[in-house]
Amino acid sequence: MSESAATPFDRSRPLSLRLSGSRSAGAGAESVPGEAQAGAEEATAPPGSLWDRMRTDPQYAPEHLALEAIRRLGPEARDWAARARAEQPEITSDELAHLAIKRFTNLARLSGAVSGATGLPGAVVDVGVLAWTQARMVLHIAAAYGLDPTAPERAADLLVLQRVHKVAETARLALGVAAGRERASRLFAGAAGRPLTGVMLRLGINLARMAGIRAAKRMFAKIVPGAAVVLGTWVNSAATTDLARRARALYRATGA
Numbered sequence: 001m002s003e004s005a006a007t008p009f010d011r012s013r014p015l016s017l018r019l020s021g022s023r024s025a026g027a028g029a030e031s032v033p034g035e036a037q038a039g040a041e042e043a044t045a046p047p048g049s050l051w052d053r054m055r056t057d058p059q060y061a062p063e064h065l066a067l068e069a070i071r072r073l074g075p076e077a078r079d080w081a082a083r084a085r086a087e088q089p090e091i092t093s094d095e096l097a098h099l100a101i102k103r104f105t106n107l108a109r110l111s112g113a114v115s116g117a118t119g120l121p122g123a124v125v126d127v128g129v130l131a132w133t134q135a136r137m138v139l140h141i142a143a144a145y146g147l148d149p150t151a152p153e154r155a156a157d158l159l160v161l162q163r164v165h166k167v168a169e170t171a172r173l174a175l176g177v178a179a180g181r182e183r184a185s186r187l188f189a190g191a192a193g194r195p196l197t198g199v200m201l202r203l204g205i206n207l208a209r210m211a212g213i214r215a216a217k218r219m220f221a222k223i224v225p226g227a228a229v230v231l232g233t234w235v236n237s238a239a240t241t242d243l244a245r246r247a248r249a250l251y252r253a254t255g256a
Helices: 008-012 037-044 048-056 058-087 093-111 119-144 153-161 168-188 196-210 228-254
Strands: none
Touching: 037 119, 048 058, 048 196, 058 093, 058 119, 058 153, 058 168, 058 196, 093 119, 093 228, 119 153, 119 196, 119 228, 153 168, 153 228
């Protein structure tokens, strides 16, 4: 089944199950059923505290993002799947997964065009928002197939599915290191950091890798005026569609 093609259940299900509520002005973001608007907007981009951790420790930026996604986005995905099944008990896991994929692929297309930032900072923001959106999608797909999106193993799933690590065991080890560094960083909050440009470059490359953007020149498209919107939209969509395919295959095979 194509993730982007319209299907009969899209139109016959209640609005809340289609995940296609009102759009916010300018951004085109779709609302999540049952959520307050402020909560939905907050979930659209990585929180400021996560940006601080990733900037301080760019080597483990993907691991920090995965851990924060489980904490912040896992409950959202769990509650969405529970509401959907309560409203439509006959809906299948494949249908639920399709709804999540369609919504977050659309959001991914927009994520490279709406930040308004330019240059290297803009490129880093864009790939960070894209990686966050992709993590949100993966957790919703897991919930659609009956898996707990708040479980610690979902963080390892994210890193393997997003090809940051090849196997779950390596991902779990890296997550443990990142969690330890996160705790240790609080003890050295006032320590001097590395030069900002070098940190941002390393952070951007690691986040681009997590988001599936392999070519560095694509990540830095915002530096070239006029190229960012077209290239960013195409790259974001392709990377997210590929990730959705892998996540669906994994959770269809292992889900409850």
